Amino acid sequence: MDALTLVEKIATRFAVGLAPGQPVRQGDFITIRPKHVMTHDNTGAVMPKFKQLGAKGVLDPRQPVFAIDHDIQNVTPENLGKYAKIEQFAREHGIDFYPAGTGISHQVMVEQGYVVPGSMVVGSDSHSNLYGALCCLGTPVVRTDAASIWATGTTWWQVPPVARCLLRGRLRPGVVGKDVIVALCGLFNHDEVLNHAVEFAGEGVAGLTIDQRMSIANMTTEWGALAGVFPFDEALRDFLLARADYFAAGRRPGTRRPDSLGGYTRADVEGWWRGAADLRADPDAAYAIELDIDLSTIVPCVSGPNDVKTLTTLPEIEARRVAIQKAWLMSCVNARYEDLAQAATIVRGKRVAPGVEFYLAAASADVQSRAERDGHWGALVEAGAIALPPGCGTCIGLGRGTIKAGEVGISATNRNFEGRMGDRNGQVYLGSPAVVAASAIAGYICAPTRFDDARATIAVRRPHRAAGDSPDRSAAVSEGASVVAVIDGFPPVVRGRLWFMDRDNLNTDGIYAGKHTYNDKMTPAEMAAVIFENYDPDFRPHARPGDVVVGGLNFGTGSSREQAATALKHFGIPCVIAASFSETYKRNAFNNGFVVFECPELVAFLRGQPAAGPAATSRLAGEVEIDYRRSVLTLRPAGAPPPPPREFAFTPLSPVAQELVVAGGAEEVVRRRLA
Numbered sequence: 001m002d003a004l005t006l007v008e009k010i011a012t013r014f015a016v017g018l019a020p021g022q023p024v025r026q027g028d029f030i031t032i033r034p035k036h037v038m039t040h041d042n043t044g045a046v047m048p049k050f051k052q053l054g055a056k057g058v059l060d061p062r063q064p065v066f067a068i069d070h071d072i073q074n075v076t077p078e079n080l081g082k083y084a085k086i087e088q089f090a091r092e093h094g095i096d097f098y099p100a101g102t103g104i105s106h107q108v109m110v111e112q113g114y115v116v117p118g119s120m121v122v123g124s125d126s127h128s129n130l131y132g133a134l135c136c137l138g139t140p141v142v143r144t145d146a147a148s149i150w151a152t153g154t155t156w157w158q159v160p161p162v163a164r165c166l167l168r169g170r171l172r173p174g175v176v177g178k179d180v181i182v183a184l185c186g187l188f189n190h191d192e193v194l195n196h197a198v199e200f201a202g203e204g205v206a207g208l209t210i211d212q213r214m215s216i217a218n219m220t221t222e223w224g225a226l227a228g229v230f231p232f233d234e235a236l237r238d239f240l241l242a243r244a245d246y247f248a249a250g251r252r253p254g255t256r257r258p259d260s261l262g263g264y265t266r267a268d269v270e271g272w273w274r275g276a277a278d279l280r281a282d283p284d285a286a287y288a289i290e291l292d293i294d295l296s297t298i299v300p301c302v303s304g305p306n307d308v309k310t311l312t313t314l315p316e317i318e319a320r321r322v323a324i325q326k327a328w329l330m331s332c333v334n335a336r337y338e339d340l341a342q343a344a345t346i347v348r349g350k351r352v353a354p355g356v357e358f359y360l361a362a363a364s365a366d367v368q369s370r371a372e373r374d375g376h377w378g379a380l381v382e383a384g385a386i387a388l389p390p391g392c393g394t395c396i397g398l399g400r401g402t403i404k405a406g407e408v409g410i411s412a413t414n415r416n417f418e419g420r421m422g423d424r425n426g427q428v429y430l431g432s433p434a435v436v437a438a439s440a441i442a443g444y445i446c447a448p449t450r451f452d453d454a455r456a457t458i459a460v461r462r463p464h465r466a467a468g469d470s471p472d473r474s475a476a477v478s479e480g481a482s483v484v485a486v487i488d489g490f491p492p493v494v495r496g497r498l499w500f501m502d503r504d505n506l507n508t509d510g511i512y513a514g515k516h517t518y519n520d521k522m523t524p525a526e527m528a529a530v531i532f533e534n535y536d537p538d539f540r541p542h543a544r545p546g547d548v549v550v551g552g553l554n555f556g557t558g559s560s561r562e563q564a565a566t567a568l569k570h571f572g573i574p575c576v577i578a579a580s581f582s583e584t585y586k587r588n589a590f591n592n593g594f595v596v597f598e599c600p601e602l603v604a605f606l607r608g609q610p611a612a613g614p615a616a617t618s619r620l621a622g623e624v625e626i627d628y629r630r631s632v633l634t635l636r637p638a639g640a641p642p643p644p645p646r647e648f649a650f651t652p653l654s655p656v657a658q659e660l661v662v663a664g665g666a667e668e669v670v671r672r673r674l675a
Contacts, residue, residue, distance in 0.1 A: 003282035005162045006229055007197040010137040010279075014120040016154055024159055026288065032157045036063055036114045037141065037149045038123035040105040041070040041518050044082045046124065046146045047089055053671045055151035061094040064150055065114055065262070067105035068098065071518045072391040073399030082520065096262060103364025103390045104332045106130045110214070111366055113247060113263035116240075117232045117272050118279045122149075126560040126584060127332050127414065129220045132229035133213035135236060135279055139197075139227045140560045140584050144591040144666045151670060160226045160583065161288035163196040164281075167204030169296035174449040176342070177212025178334055178412065178432040179300045181219040184293065186303060186311025187458050192289055194224035194554055195583040199281060204295045205231060210239040211338040218333040219414050222308040224554060226583055232276045240269040292459035299451040300435055302410070305427035306418045309505070314435065315453035318446045322429075326409030327352075327440035328421075329380075330361035330388065331395045334412035334433050337367050337376075343437035344376035346448045352384030353443030359394055359401040360385040383441070396559075397421050397514045403428060410439045417558060419534030420509040483629050484652040489662035492629050494574050496546040499539070500606050500621040501532075506551050507558035508585065510535030511568070517561045527563055528571035536617035545572025548624050552578065552603055555596075556585025565589040565596075575626070577633075577650075579603040590657055593665040599633065599650040609637060628653060 012024040016031040043066050090097035098108050109115050117135035124146045131138025145155040213230045220228030247263040300314040352358045362368035371377040393399040395413040402422030403409050409428050416428035438448040486492045513534045532539045555578035565588045575595035589596045622637040631652040637643045663669050
């Protein structure tokens with residue numbers, strides 16, 4: 001058998017329908033049967049999808065896990081009623097359920113033993129990458145996929161290109177996992193790992209704690225990756241043995257079944273360790289790209305404001321004395337025991353600066369209990385931190401502590417997209433727990449330790465490809481362009497006005513604000529009425545049904561919320577074109593019968609055209625005709641006099657993609673399969 005990466009090996013384990021001995025390769029479309037599928041508050045939105053499929057029951061009740069975490073500060077009768085319905089559904093179908101207050105879903109999945117080395121665990125949440133810290137192929141799926149897995153045990157997945165990230169050296173004192181991933185996002189910020197799975201390797205891995213690995217794996221999402229996987233080494237073995245002792249003591253929260261798959265024994269861990277040789281990439285495995293970073297050269301940095309990939313070192317930003325009004329120590333990336341202990345050490349005996357609100361929420365009740373026992377929680381509260389329940393809350397702009405217009409905040413969360421944590425006119429920086437704690441005390445962004453202003457040592461290696469290995473896209477359209485079969489019901493030609501949104505990494509918070517995500521009562525018309533409000537509030541009043549939207553690179557990055565696609569569909573936008581898409585956004589779009597496709601040459605052309613008026617967030621760029629038979633679009637640019645029309649080729653839409661659109665989405669495709 002040819003050499004395989006670790007990701008390819010795990011994907012092969014969980015693929016369904018392969019021929020004996022057939023390996024899975026990067027780029028393959030496969031059917032997967034994951035070990036578990038996690039849903040949280042969005043379980044309430046998956047349930048009606050599942051019922052609409054016509055399934056007679058959950059195929060394997062041991063596969064789903066429900067963990068409530070996002071809107072837990074909302075104690076309205078409507079929200080509490082939704083949670084009660086989720087718990088009742090779990091009870092009726094024999095599914096493990098963790099109520100509000102247990103903790104953030106990803107932390108619960110790790111703490112309660114659902115994530116183990118060599119497994120594939122998916123979640124209806126974009127930060128399911130976190131599971132990779134435990135040598136698990138953790139990756140996000142969307143709500144439609146979750147319903148399909150409940151009904152059939154399976155869903156579709158395309159194996160992404162695999163990147164190898166070598167971590168060399170050791171972190172200097174005071175530098176933590178959050179600093180590593182912030183540095184990776186800021187230093188490799190040209191889509192090097194966009195829609196890749198990243199395998200971390202090198203001697204530097206051994207010096208990272210499991211908590212630090214969880215921080216890094218979690219934020220590979222913000223880096224643009226679909227997964228971030230660490231190796232199975234002695235540090236992970238020791239972590240798993242400690243958890244096995246916890247399970248043996250019977251300290252297990254939540255509503256669980258006696259035969260739950262959560263948890264494991266010491267014997268299980270030792271068995272996995274004996275087979276660890278099968279959980280390593282082969283020495284000559286092929287990677288799409290290889291990256292290097294020397295951990296010893298990293299100094300604490302911050303991202304932002306309002307942009308994960310804008311990097312500033314602490315020495316540089318400290319010199320500017322950026323005043324803050326808010327600080328947040330919370331979220332699935334940075335609210336574990338190590339984080340709380342480090343922050344407590346910094347604030348002990350001090351007080352939060354006047355005019356600063358410092359919000360605190362543990363990753364789980366288990367983490368908070370341990371921090372309380374050891375005095376760390378008390379130290380933070382005594383310093384003036386405002387305690388919130390263990391959950392997502394402010395990270396997604398829900399509950400107390402959201403940012404207001406004109407305020408500046410420093411956060412230990414994983415995202416600082418414009419408008420995500422409150423008002424779009426507030427500014428949010430990201431940093432480590434140490435930076436957040438020190439800044440809350442000082443009243444401006446700073447670190448507790450002095451560092452020299454140095455640049456990290458990095459390297460990028462791309463594999464050599466012979467000419468012809470991968471087709472070269474060209475904006476030129478030949479006279480003999482091949483004709484693609486268009487299935488019945490799919491429009492062969494679409495015409496409309498073209499709106500250009502000249503922004504790379506336009507995130508789902510900008511397309512459909514987080515504050516609406518868990519309002520399941522919003523009608524299609526109400527959803528359509530709030531599109532792009534965090535990106536361009538002036539777009540919707542001037543747009544009309546039939547308009548086509550064009551974005552930049554990595555359109556739809558961020559949260560896995562499907563409304564960022566369905567709300568555009570409800571408005572009447574027939575398709576979105578971009579230079580590239582977040583893979584999760586693309587998956588949501590086609591799973592809901594909404595067309596998206598890539599045409600980087602069109603975006604490059606539009607960026608070279610002068611705007612007709614003053615610079616705007618969105619602008620009408622002309623009229624477009626999309627010919628799906630020829631896989632060609634014709635742009636009639638705006639202008640006076642109008643420039644001549646231009647043609648651009650795009651990758652043909654496959655019959656599989658067309659079928660999803662004609663059927664109205666993957667739900668109907670699964671429904672037909674069940675019937």
